Amino acid sequence: MSDLTHLTISEARAKLRGKEISAAEITEAYLAAIERANPVLNAYVTVTADKARDMAKNSDAKLAKGEAGALEGVPLGIKDLFATEGVHTQACSHVLDGFKPRYESTVTANLWADGAVMLGKLNMDEFAMGSSNETSYYGPVINPWRRSRVDTVVMPTTHQGDGGFVSAGGTRTQRTLDNAQLVPGGSSGGSASSVAAFLCAGATATDTGGSIRQPAAFTGTVGIKPTYGRCSRWGIVAFASSLDQAGPIARDVRDAAILLKSMASVDPKDTTSVDRPVPDYEAAIGRPIKGMKVGIPKEYRVDGMPQDIEALWQKGIAWLKDAGAEIVDISLPHTKYALPAYYIVAPAEASSNLARYDGVRYGLRVPGKDIIDMYEKTRAAGFGREVKRRIMIGTYVLSAGYYDAYYLQAQKVRTLIKRDFENVFAAGVDVILTPATPSAAFGIADEDMASDPVKMYLNDIFTVTVNMAGLPGISVPAGLDGKGLPLGLQLIGRPFDEETLFQTANVIEQAAGKFQPEKWW
Amino acid sequence: MSVDLQTVKRVAHLARIAVSEEDAERMTGELNAILGFVEQLNEVDVTGVEPMTSVTPMEMKKRQDVVTDGNKPADIVANAPATDENFFLVPKVVE
Numbered sequence: 001m002s003d004l005t006h007l008t009i010s011e012a013r014a015k016l017r018g019k020e021i022s023a024a025e026i027t028e029a030y031l032a033a034i035e036r037a038n039p040v041l042n043a044y045v046t047v048t049a050d051k052a053r054d055m056a057k058n059s060d061a062k063l064a065k066g067e068a069g070a071l072e073g074v075p076l077g078i079k080d081l082f083a084t085e086g087v088h089t090q091a092c093s094h095v096l097d098g099f100k101p102r103y104e105s106t107v108t109a110n111l112w113a114d115g116a117v118m119l120g121k122l123n124m125d126e127f128a129m130g131s132s133n134e135t136s137y138y139g140p141v142i143n144p145w146r147r148s149r150v151d152t153v154v155m156p157t158t159h160q161g162d163g164g165f166v167s168a169g170g171t172r173t174q175r176t177l178d179n180a181q182l183v184p185g186g187s188s189g190g191s192a193s194s195v196a197a198f199l200c201a202g203a204t205a206t207d208t209g210g211s212i213r214q215p216a217a218f219t220g221t222v223g224i225k226p227t228y229g230r231c232s233r234w235g236i237v238a239f240a241s242s243l244d245q246a247g248p249i250a251r252d253v254r255d256a257a258i259l260l261k262s263m264a265s266v267d268p269k270d271t272t273s274v275d276r277p278v279p280d281y282e283a284a285i286g287r288p289i290k291g292m293k294v295g296i297p298k299e300y301r302v303d304g305m306p307q308d309i310e311a312l313w314q315k316g317i318a319w320l321k322d323a324g325a326e327i328v329d330i331s332l333p334h335t336k337y338a339l340p341a342y343y344i345v346a347p348a349e350a351s352s353n354l355a356r357y358d359g360v361r362y363g364l365r366v367p368g369k370d371i372i373d374m375y376e377k378t379r380a381a382g383f384g385r386e387v388k389r390r391i392m393i394g395t396y397v398l399s400a401g402y403y404d405a406y407y408l409q410a411q412k413v414r415t416l417i418k419r420d421f422e423n424v425f426a427a428g429v430d431v432i433l434t435p436a437t438p439s440a441a442f443g444i445a446d447e448d449m450a451s452d453p454v455k456m457y458l459n460d461i462f463t464v465t466v467n468m469a470g471l472p473g474i475s476v477p478a479g480l481d482g483k484g485l486p487l488g489l490q491l492i493g494r495p496f497d498e499e500t501l502f503q504t505a506n507v508i509e510q511a512a513g514k515f516q517p518e519k520w521w
Numbered sequence: 522m523s524v525d526l527q528t529v530k531r532v533a534h535l536a537r538i539a540v541s542e543e544d545a546e547r548m549t550g551e552l553n554a555i556l557g558f559v560e561q562l563n564e565v566d567v568t569g570v571e572p573m574t575s576v577t578p579m580e581m582k583k584r585q586d587v588v589t590d591g592n593k594p595a596d597i598v599a600n601a602p603a604t605d606e607n608f609f610l611v612p613k614v615v616e
Binding site (some may be wrong): 229272341383390457 | 598
C-alpha cells in the first residue's frame with residue numbers, strides 16, 4: 001500500500017484510469033501515511049479523512065463510467081490559507097479561531113471540479129508571514145530532510161563466522177543522518193514538507209515574496225508562482241493583495257504543470273484575474289530549448305553566498321547550454337532594492353487587509369470595557385509576534401506624514417524593478433536563471449534569525465523581485481549541498497509565459513535527477 | 522527615520538493592538554531594525570518615475586450592476602462570536 005504514496009500525479013493518473021488502482025486505495029494509503037508521520041512532521045493542521053473517503057468514492061464511480069476529470073482520484077493537501085467550505089480555514093492564526101467558511105475558494109473549487117480528493121489543511125506561517133513556518137499558531141513544521149555527515153570508515157580485517165562475510169580492510173564511506181531538526185521554509189512549509197514526505201500527491205500553496213519557491217527549494221520539490229492574475233485570489237485569505245498568488249508544490253515538473261492547469265482560471269469574482277485562456281502547460285514539457293536565450297543576472301551573486309550555491313548555479317548554466325540554449329549575461333540593476341521595497345508594500349497592504357479581524361464577524365473575541373478595548377484585546381491575543389510587527393510597520397508607513405517618504409517611494413522603486421525585467425525581455429531574453437535561495441534549509445529556532453527579523457527576511461532575496469514585478473517564477477531542485485540538503489534553481493519568465501518555465505525546468509530536472517529524503521520519521 | 526516608544530504606542534493604538542510596556546519596548550527595537558533596513562530606498566533616484574498601481578497593465582473589470590448573491594443571513598453570521606437573530610452583537614457604542 002505504501003508504494004501508492006510514491007506515485008507521481010502523472011503515474012497515479014495513468015494507473016487510476018487504467019483501473020490498476022482505485023481512488024479509495026490511494027486515498028487510504030495517504031491517510032495511513034499521514035497518521036504515522038504527522039505527529040512528527042506537523043505538516044497538517046487538520047485531516048479531513050471522512051471527506052477524503054467520500055470524494056474518493058465519487059471519483060471511483062466517475063472513473064468506472066469513464067468520466068474522469070483531469071485530477072480524478074488524486075489526493076491533495078490544501079494550504080490553510082484557502083477557504084474550504086465547512087472545513088478549518090484559519091491561515092494558521094489564533095485570531096480566526098474556529099472559522100469554517102460557508103464558501104469555497106475558486107482555486108480549490110477548480111481542483112474539486114477536476115476530481116481531486118482533499119486530504120486536509122496544511123500548516124503554514126501565520127497569515128503567510130514568515131520564511132520558516134515557525135510563526136504558525138499550530139507550531140513549526142519539520143522538514144523531512146536532515147543534514148548528513150559523510151565519514152570515511154577504515155574497515156578492519158575481520159572474519160565473521162556465521163554471516164560468512166570477510167572484510168579485507170580498506171575504506172568505505174558511510175552517510176550518517178544528523179538529528180537536528182530543520183525548517184521546511186515558509187510560508188508554505190506544510191505544503192512543501194507534506195509533498196516531500198509523501199503525505200499528499202501535491203499541494204496548493206501561495207507566494208507573496210517567495211512562499212512557494214523557498215520552501216520548495218528547501219525540500220527538494222518543485223514550486224511555481226504563476227504570473228499575478230493567473231490564479232484567482234477569491235477565497236484566499238489576503239496578505240498583500242498586489243503580490244499574493246496561488247500555485248502548486250509538487251514532486252516533479254510535470255506534476256506542477258498538471259496542478260497549475262487545474263488551479264488557474266479566469267474568474268469574474270476576482271477583478272485582477274486576467275482574461276486569458278489557460279494553456280495546456282504539460283504540453284510544454286519535453287519541447288527542446290535549442291536557441292532559447294537564458295539570462296544570468298549579475299546582481300544575484302551576493303556576498304556570503306555559500307560556494308555550493310554558486311557551484312549549482314554554474315551547473316545549471318552548463319546544463320542549459322548543453323541543451324542548446326544561448327547563455328547571456330544580463331543586469332537587473334534595482335535588484336537590491338526589491339526586498340526593502342517589499343517590506344514597505346507588503347506590510348502596508350497587510351495592515352489594511354488584516355483590519356477585518358476585529359472580533360465581530362468571525363474568529364476570536366476577547367471581551368473589553370468598550371468596543372475599542374475589545375478590538376485591541378482581541379487583536380493582541382489573536383495575532384502572533386511576526387504578524388503584529390508587520391501590521392505595525394504597515395500602519396506606520398501609511399500614517400499621516402510618512403506616506404510619501406515610505407509607501408510612495410517604494411511603489412516608485414517597484415516600477416523601476418519591473419522596468420529592469422521589461423528591458424531584459426525586450427532585448428530578447430526568454431528566461432532568467434538564478435539560485436532560488438541564498439542558503440539550504442536551516443535549523444528550527446535558529447538563533448541568528450530569531451534575534452534579527454531582517455535576517456529572516458533575507459531568505460526571500462532572490463524570489464521577492466518576481467512578486468514585485470508580477471512575473472512567473474519556478475523553483476526546481478538541482479542538487480544537494482555538502483551536507484546532503486537539497487538546493488533549488490529559479491527560472492523567471494515573461495508575464496503569462498509559464499510554459500517556457502515548465503519547458504526549461506524540465507531540462508534542469510532531466511539533468512539533475514530527482515531528490516527524496518531518507519526516511520527517518 | 523526611527524521610532525521612539527511613544528510613537529510605537531501611538532501606532533499600536535492606530536492598529537488597534539493592545540501592547541504592554543514590555544511589548545512596546547521590544548517592538549521599538551524591531552521596528553527600528555526594519556526601518557533601518559528600508560532606509561536604503563532613499564538612494565534610488567525616482568525623478569519622473571510613476572508609482573506602480575498595477576503589475577499587469579489592464580483595465581479594471583466592472584461587474585454588471587445586478588444581484589448575483591444574497592438571501593443568506595444565517596451563512597453571513599454563522600462564524601460570529603456573538604449574534605442575535607442574524608445581527609452581529611457588539612459592546613454598546615452609543616450612549
